[in-house]
Amino acid sequence: xxxxxxxxxxxxxxxxxxxxxxxxxxxxxxxxxxxxxxxxxxxxxxxxxxxxxxxxxxxxxxxxxxxxxxxxxxxxxxxxxxxxxxxxxxxxxxxxxxxxxxxxxxxxxxxxxxx
Amino acid sequence: xxxxxxxxxxxxxxxxxxxxxxxxxxxxxxxxxxxxxxxxxxxxxxxxxxxxxxxxxxxxxxxxxxxxxxxxxxxxxxxxxxxxxxxxxxxxxxxxxxxxxxxxxxxxxxxxxxxxxxxxxxxxxxxxxxxxxxxxxxxxxxxxxxxxxxxxxxxxxxxxxxxx
Numbered sequence: 001x002x003x004x005x006x007x008x009x010x011x012x013x014x015x016x017x018x019x020x021x022x023x024x025x026x027x028x029x030x031x032x033x034x035x036x037x038x039x040x041x042x043x044x045x046x047x048x049x050x051x052x053x054x055x056x057x058x059x060x061x062x063x064x065x066x067x068x069x070x071x072x073x074x075x076x077x078x079x080x081x082x083x084x085x086x087x088x089x090x091x092x093x094x095x096x097x098x099x100x101x102x103x104x105x106x107x108x109x110x111x112x113x114x115x
Numbered sequence: 116x117x118x119x120x121x122x123x124x125x126x127x128x129x130x131x132x133x134x135x136x137x138x139x140x141x142x143x144x145x146x147x148x149x150x151x152x153x154x155x156x157x158x159x160x161x162x163x164x165x166x167x168x169x170x171x172x173x174x175x176x177x178x179x180x181x182x183x184x185x186x187x188x189x190x191x192x193x194x195x196x197x198x199x200x201x202x203x204x205x206x207x208x209x210x211x212x213x214x215x216x217x218x219x220x221x222x223x224x225x226x227x228x229x230x231x232x233x234x235x236x237x238x239x240x241x242x243x244x245x246x247x248x249x250x251x252x253x254x255x256x257x258x259x260x261x262x263x264x265x266x267x268x269x270x271x272x273x274x275x276x277x278x279x
């Protein structure tokens with residue numbers, strides 16, 4: 001249903017996933033929780049820059065942070081990832097229904113049967 | 116079956132749908148160009164659409180509302196980016212009043228019609244607007260990185276353990 005597709009959180013989710021480094025952080029932290037400094041060793045950027053990426057992922061609900069000693073451990077939220085896929089599934093459903101009706105209207109118009 | 120195939124790319128935030136109809140391209144075009152025909156298929160039977168404005172020209176605007184079973188109204192709009200009769204329509208597609216857009220994701224919808232095998236082939240490409248950042252990266256010559264990242268995204272989704 002159209003209204004279900006349009007969830008406000010979706011924008012944040014898609015913004016978060018539109019960056020290669022952030023997708024890589026998600027992949028790594030899904031395999032095992034990792035500290036920000038350990039993550040930063042994988043990328044040619046500062047710890048601060050990696051922290052910013054983690055913050056974007058966190059606000060989209062893709063990862064969570066928890067403190068362990070002096071370190072912040074980052075873990076991926078698998079469910080949020082599924083949501084990106086689910087939104088596209090809903091969009092597919094919406095369009096399949098529309099195209100079915102499209103074919104019916106067209107058949108009414110022309111007396112031609114939809115394929 | 117009128118829908119011939121659907122491809123979804125979670126990393127590119129894009130859905131591509133192909134459909135085929137036994138009708139001339141001008142008839143298929145009319146289902147987009149004539150608001151009275153458009154409203155017969157745009158909204159589901161439970162929420163029929165009424166098109167208020169329908170200025171299907173470059174820079175034009177299309178507005179509509181859908182009416183639910185309890186009389187509730189859901190407003191939507193298109194900002195028309197590109198029209199080439201009878202082959203091509205590209206719009207930004209959003210919810211809310213155009214003057215007070217809802218805080219909801221906007222999609223870009225590209226419709227292409229082609230004559231094929233005596234009928235008409237229709238392709239709909241629908242992309243969430245936030246993927247524009249990705250398109251900019253492509254323009255900056257980072258295609259390889261993006262292709263690799265998209266592969267990783269597929270892996271992420273494939274590897275995600277169910278129910279955890």
